Structure formats: C-alpha cells, structure tokens
Amino acid sequence: MIKTENNKAWFLVLPVFALVAFSAIIPLMTVVNYSVQDVFDAHTRYFVGTEWFTKMLNDPALQSALLKQFGFSFTILLIEVPLGIGIALLMPKRGWSASLCLVLVSLPLLIPLNVVGTIWQIFTRGDIGLMGWTLREMGVSYNISRNAVDAWATIILMDVWHWTPLIALLCYSGLRAIPEAYYQAARIDRASRWAVFRHIQLPKLTNVLIIGVLLRFMDSFMIYAEPFVLTGGGPGSSTTFLSQWLTTMAVGQFDLGPAAAFSLIYFLIILAVSWVFYTAIMNSQKEK
Amino acid sequence: MAQITLKALAHSYERNPQSNGDYAIRRMDHVWEQGGAYALLGPSGCGKSTLLNIISGLLEPSDGEILFDGVKVNSLPPEERNIAQVFQFPVIYDTMTVFDNLAFPLRNMKVPEHKIQSKVHEVADILELTPLLKRKAKNLTADEKQKVSMGRGLVRDDVSAILFDEPLTVIDPQLKWKLRRKLKQIHEQFNLTMIYVTHDQLEAATFADKIAVMYEGQVVQFGSPHELFENPSHTFVGYFIGSPGMNFFEVTTSDSGFRYHDIEFPASRKLLQQIDDIGTDNIKLGIRPEFVHVWDNKNSEAFEVDVIDIEDLGTYHIMSFQFKDTVMKARLHEDQKIPTSKAWISFPEQWVKVYVNEFLVEVEGD
Numbered sequence: 120m121i122k123t124e125n126n127k128a129w130f131l132v133l134p135v136f137a138l139v140a141f142s143a144i145i146p147l148m149t150v151v152n153y154s155v156q157d158v159f160d161a162h163t164r165y166f167v168g169t170e171w172f173t174k175m176l177n178d179p180a181l182q183s184a185l186l187k188q189f190g191f192s193f194t195i196l197l198i199e200v201p202l203g204i205g206i207a208l209l210m211p212k213r214g215w216s217a218s219l220c221l222v223l224v225s226l227p228l229l230i231p232l233n234v235v236g237t238i239w240q241i242f243t244r245g246d247i248g249l250m251g252w253t254l255r256e257m258g259v260s261y262n263i264s265r266n267a268v269d270a271w272a273t274i275i276l277m278d279v280w281h282w283t284p285l286i287a288l289l290c291y292s293g294l295r296a297i298p299e300a301y302y303q304a305a306r307i308d309r310a311s312r313w314a315v316f317r318h319i320q321l322p323k324l325t326n327v328l329i330i331g332v333l334l335r336f337m338d339s340f341m342i343y344a345e346p347f348v349l350t351g352g353g354p355g356s357s358t359t360f361l362s363q364w365l366t367t368m369a370v371g372q373f374d375l376g377p378a379a380a381f382s383l384i385y386f387l388i389i390l391a392v393s394w395v396f397y398t399a400i401m402n403s404q405k406e407k
Numbered sequence: 408m409a410q411i412t413l414k415a416l417a418h419s420y421e422r423n424p425q426s427n428g429d430y431a432i433r434r435m436d437h438v439w440e441q442g443g444a445y446a447l448l449g450p451s452g453c454g455k456s457t458l459l460n461i462i463s464g465l466l467e468p469s470d471g472e473i474l475f476d477g478v479k480v481n482s483l484p485p486e487e488r489n490i491a492q493v494f495q496f497p498v499i500y501d502t503m504t505v506f507d508n509l510a511f512p513l514r515n516m517k518v519p520e521h522k523i524q525s526k527v528h529e530v531a532d533i534l535e536l537t538p539l540l541k542r543k544a545k546n547l548t549a550d551e552k553q554k555v556s557m558g559r560g561l562v563r564d565d566v567s568a569i570l571f572d573e574p575l576t577v578i579d580p581q582l583k584w585k586l587r588r589k590l591k592q593i594h595e596q597f598n599l600t601m602i603y604v605t606h607d608q609l610e611a612a613t614f615a616d617k618i619a620v621m622y623e624g625q626v627v628q629f630g631s632p633h634e635l636f637e638n639p640s641h642t643f644v645g646y647f648i649g650s651p652g653m654n655f656f657e658v659t660t661s662d663s664g665f666r667y668h669d670i671e672f673p674a675s676r677k678l679l680q681q682i683d684d685i686g687t688d689n690i691k692l693g694i695r696p697e698f699v700h701v702w703d704n705k706n707s708e709a710f711e712v713d714v715i716d717i718e719d720l721g722t723y724h725i726m727s728f729q730f731k732d733t734v735m736k737a738r739l740h741e742d743q744k745i746p747t748s749k750a751w752i753s754f755p756e757q758w759v760k761v762y763v764n765e766f767l768v769e770v771e772g773d
Contacts, residue, residue, distance in 0.1 A: 303465050304498040308512040308559055309486045318511075322501045 153379035171380035192339045203286025236348025239277045267357035293327035409567035411439040416471035431457045433624040446611035447604045449621035491560025492570040497552035499544040506540040550582045568600040640767040654735040655693045691762040698758035699737035702751040709751035
C-alpha cells in the first residue's frame with residue numbers, strides 16, 4: 120500500500136479553531152487589550168502595562184469583596200452538597216412518586232435568575248411577604264435592607280433553595296446507576312446502613328459530585344442577578360459580590376482598563392480554584 | 408452446615424397469579440445436600456436467578472417453604488442466613504484495598520482485629536490474592552475482582568453455602584477454566600454447599616456433581632452430567648444439553664409400536680399400554696446425534712436418507728439429513744467415511760427414548 124505523506128489533515132481542524140477563536144480567544148484578547156491600556160476616547164490611549172492589575176489587587180474594597188465571595192461560595196457548598204445528597208437518598212426510587220418528586224425537586228431550577236430574586240424580594244417583605252410577615256409577627260426583627268446579617272442569611276437561603284436541586288438531581292442519577300447487586304452484596308456482608316453509604320454510595324457518587332461542586336463553585340462565584348434584585352448589593356456594600364463590582368466599574372463608571380484587569384484576575388481565580396479542586400480529588404483517588 | 412430444602416416452593420412476581428405462566432418458579436420440591444457442588448442450568452428467563460435469590464433471601468417466595476437444616480427461613484433476610492453470594496458482575500468496594508474488602512464482612516460482625524488478620528491472610532493465600540492485599544480493589548482485573556467477591560464469602564466461618572450467579576460472565580475465556588478449577592478446589596477444601604447458576608452446559612458439567620436443569624420455572628431434571636446426556640427426562644434437557652442437541656420426531660402409536668410415516672418402531676406392549684393410559688397425541692421419539700448409526704453402505708437394517716449438509720468441526724463432522732419431514736443430525740467420527748448425497752442410518756434401540764407430553768416415558772419395573 121502506498122501512503123501519501125502530507126499534513127493536509129490539519130486543515131480539518133480549521134473549523135473548530137475558527138469556532139474557538141470567535142467564541143473564546145477573540146473576546147478574551149479584547150479584554151486583555153483593554154487591561155493594559157488607559158483609554159480616553161477612540162483616538163487617545165496610553166499603554167500602562169501592569170498598572171491596572173497592581174491597582175486592582177491593592178484595592179481594599181475589592182479585597183474585601185473577594186473574601187466575601189469566597190465566604191459565600193464555601194458556605195453554600197457546605198450546605199448544598201450534604202443537603203443535596205440527603206435529598207437524593209430520600210427520594211423514592213420508582214413509581215409515580217419518583218416522577219412527582221423529580222418534578223417538584225427540579226422546579227426551582229427552571230426559574231430565571233432575576234425572577235428568583237424577585238420572588239425572594241417579595242417573600243421577605245415585612246408587609247406582604249410570607250416569610251417577612253411571619254417573622255415579624257413572631258417578634259423576630261428581620262429586615263434585609265437594613266441588617267447585613269439578615270441580608271446574607273437570606274441570600275444564602277435563596278441560593279440553597281435555588282441550587283440544592285441541581286446537586287440532588289445529579290446525586291439521584293448517580294445513585295440510580297449503582298447496580299442492585301452492590302446493595303445485595305452489602306446485605307450479605309452484613310453492612311450497616313452507614314457502611315453502605317460510606318463504602319458504596321459515596322464512592323459511586325464521586326464523579327457526579329465533582330461536576331456538581333465545580334458547577335456550583337463557578338456559578339456561585341459569579342453570582343449576580345439574584346442578590347442584585349434582592350438587595351441591590353446592600354445594605355451598604357455588605358452583599359455586593361464581585362460581579363456586581365465589576366459591572367458597576369465597567370458599565371456604570373466606564374473604567375474599562377481597571378475593569379478588564381479585574382475581569383482577568385477574576386477569571387484566573389475561578390480557573391485556579393477549579394483546577395486545584397479537581398486535581399486534589401483526582402489525586403486522592405489514585406493508588407498510594 | 409446446611410442442607411437446603413425447597414418444600415412446595417413457588418414464586419410469582421404478580422400479586423394474583425392466575426395460570427402457570429404467571430409463575431417465575433412453578434411449584435417444586437427439591438433438596439440440596441450439605442457439601443454438594445450443584446449447578447442450576449437453564450436458558451435466560453427460566454427462573455434460575457429467581458430461585459437463587461430465594462435461597463439467599465434477597466427474595467421472599469410467594470408460596471411454599473424454604474428450609475435450612477429443617478428450619479423455615481422464608482422471611483429471614485440474607486444477613487441472617489449463613490450464605491454468601493457471588494454475582495454476575497464482580498461487586499467490590501471501590502475505595503477499599505483488597506485486604507479491607509476481605510475484612511469487611513468480619514468487621515461488620517465485630518470480629519476482633521487479630522482474628523481478621525489471620526483469616527484474611529488464610530483466604531488470600533488460597534485465592535492467590537496475597538500479593539494484591541495492599542492494592543486498591545478498584546484497579547484489579549475482572550477475574551481478580553471476582554476472586555475478591557468470592558473471598559468475602561470464604562472469610563466468614565458461619566458461611567455454609569455459597570451461591571454463584573453466572574460468576575464467569577465477564578471473565579476472559581483463558582482465565583475461566585483457571586477460576587473454575589479454583590472453585591472446585593475451594594469446594595473440596597471447605598466442605599461448603601455450592602450452587603452455581605449458569606446457562607453454559609460446559610461450565611455446569613465441569614463444576615458440578617449434579618446439575619438441575621430448569622425450564623419455564625421448573626426443574627425438569629436433576630442428575631449427574633452423564634445422566635443428563637444419556638437419559639434426558641424432558642425434551643428440553645435433550646435439546647439443551649449436548650451439542651448439537653437431541654433429535655426428536657413426532658410419532659403415533661400402533662398396535663405393536665410407534666409409526667413414523669411408513670416406518671414402524673417396535674415397542675413393548677407394556678410401554679404402549681402406559682402411553683395409552685396417559686391419553687395424548689404428543690408422542691415423540693428422541694435420539695442423540697452421537698448415537699445415530701451411520702452405515703458406510705446400503706443394507707437392509709438402515710434407512711436411506713438425503714444428506715443436507717456436512718459441518719466440519721475439526722475433530723469430527725456433523726451431518727444434517729432429511730428423515731422424512733424432519734431434519735436430523737448425526738455425529739460422524741474422525742475416521743468415518745463421509746457420505747455425499749445419500750446416507751444409510753439406523754437408530755440403535757437402546758438409545759431411542761420415548762417422550763410423552765415432553766417427558767420421558769420408560770417401562771415401569773424395568
């Protein structure tokens with residue numbers, strides 16, 4: 120057989136390359152372009168190097184927002200992951216009740232983000248909101264527009280309500296994928312309920328949980344619409360998350376340079392944390 | 408120690424079973440003796456896995472009783488019966504090492520750690536798992552995993568029966584015989600009752616002393632591989648055991664024997680009377696391809712038949728031929744002359760079996 124030696128096949132990669140260029144590389148390079156310049160108008164701009172990066176990293180307001188952001192993401196992960204696993208374990212396995220449960224559990228996921236914010240905004244109002252009114256009647260002082268702790272608690276509660284179903288559904292599908300023989304073998308081995316969870320269910324859920332945790336981390340780290348509608352970032356700047364800072368900077372004040380620099384830092388943080396998390400999990404599974 | 412007795416046992420997955428067809432297991436009585444190596448052989452869907460799950464306690468039978476050493480255990484869960492089960496796909500605890508996998512049932516039973524150590528090492532030695540003890544069970548090959556799942560049954564002192572549900576399905580062919588040998592060795596060493604479910608007759612015959620052939624929810628024959636081959640008690644056994652299966656052709660009775668078109672097979676008056684008493688038209692004669700006599704030349708004893716096909720299977724040939732309106736097969740020896748278009752065959756009398764309503768009929772008191 121005669122084999123033609125050439126590299127023409129590389130041209131077949133072109134469509135994908137073009138697609139990635141348009142969807143990721145070009146927009147990203149625009150941001151990189153802004154982040155190293157000070158733009159006054161269409162004709163006046165100066166190259167500033169890493170100045171915006173230095174400035175952003177040293178901004179105390181942004182530093183505290185970053186800390187807040189981490190605090191928020193880890194808090195909701197700590198609540199949503201165990202809660203989601205718990206719900207998945209409690210859901211019925213078959214029959215009409217299983218279908219009903221699936222629909223009920225997935226409902227919050229179908230609601231648009233800003234509508235979720237609006238729902239909770241009304242829900243927590245002291246005059247007409249079910250939760251706000253009930254708490255007030257019970258004598259609890261609760262006001263999300265004045266008390267930062269109340270605002271935080273409400274946002275966390277809202278996120279848990281909205282996104283725990285995602286973890287629950289992922290875990291539910293993971294649990295359904297475990298062959299019956301595992302449970303039967305465990306019974307024959309006289310394993311306790313806890314041992315079944317610890318040694319069969321949890322290990323089999325690892326993969327879906329990695330996806331779940333990564334998704335929830337990234338999404339919660341970029342949370343915008345819900346707190347924006349619910350509290351508008353207040354009271355003060357207590358619930359102003361990073362994305363809202365960024366929007367104010369870029370769209371509100373038109374500080375394109377600092378905003379671009381900050382976007383990149385933001386992007387790199389998410390990338391780094393996700394990578395560290397993923398690598399850590401993968402390494403822990405390897406043979407010692 | 409366990410002798411497992413099935414007393415009038417039946418099982419249906421329906422709530423209100425109406426006919427025989429609603430039963431996965433039809434009413435049966437059966438005894439598995441202590442220390443025996445048994446195979447439960449049958450095609451997919453014949454109820455053999457259902458029966459196995461009833462014995463292990465994963466399923467509660469809807470009718471009848473299951474007794475362990477004479478004690479009714481119908482509603483006892485598997486954890487309270489002295490059995491272990493090995494499943495079709497190896498079940499191992501992914502995150503644990505091989506050692507921890509083997510120690511798992513003992514730890515669940517709160518056995519002291521020093522006893523666990525010695526017991527696990529003893530079993531690992533027998534199963535040749537010792538070099539793997541520190542490895543994570545997840546990274547083992549399929550046959551090693553299957554040995555680990557078997558080992559979890561062997562470590563327990565209280566186990567008196569091990570049930571196998573087609574355990575070699577996912578094992579490479581060249582490793583199958585090795586593992587099968589291991590099973591036999593363990594059986595000899597441990598004095599355990601072993602019941603082995605399979606649809607592979609070769610696997611059943613090499614593993615078991617006695618084979619129960621299941622068909623449509625009932626055990627149609629229980630006997631040694633030899634008996635199943637030479638004296639199938641049901642047409643299904645004849646067809647399922649042996650390769651190719653038994654030849655059958657439908658006949659009618661006459662005054663002096665059986666009639667197949669213009670051919671008469673003589674039979675004793677007693678046998679004909681017995682068949683007459685049953686009163687059915689469903690009468691078949693059966694003969695194994697191995698026992699069909701193929702003559703080299705035409706002679707007065709032989710029937711002339713048309714050869715349809717000759718299959719060369721290496722050490723022997725299988726000849727298909729048209730016997731009136733039935734296609735039958737005969738096995739030719741290596742050194743036998745291979746017929747071309749015509750062949751002369753005869754059926755040695757002692758190998759022609761009579762089946763009435765699909766069950767073997769023999770002269771009583773013979």
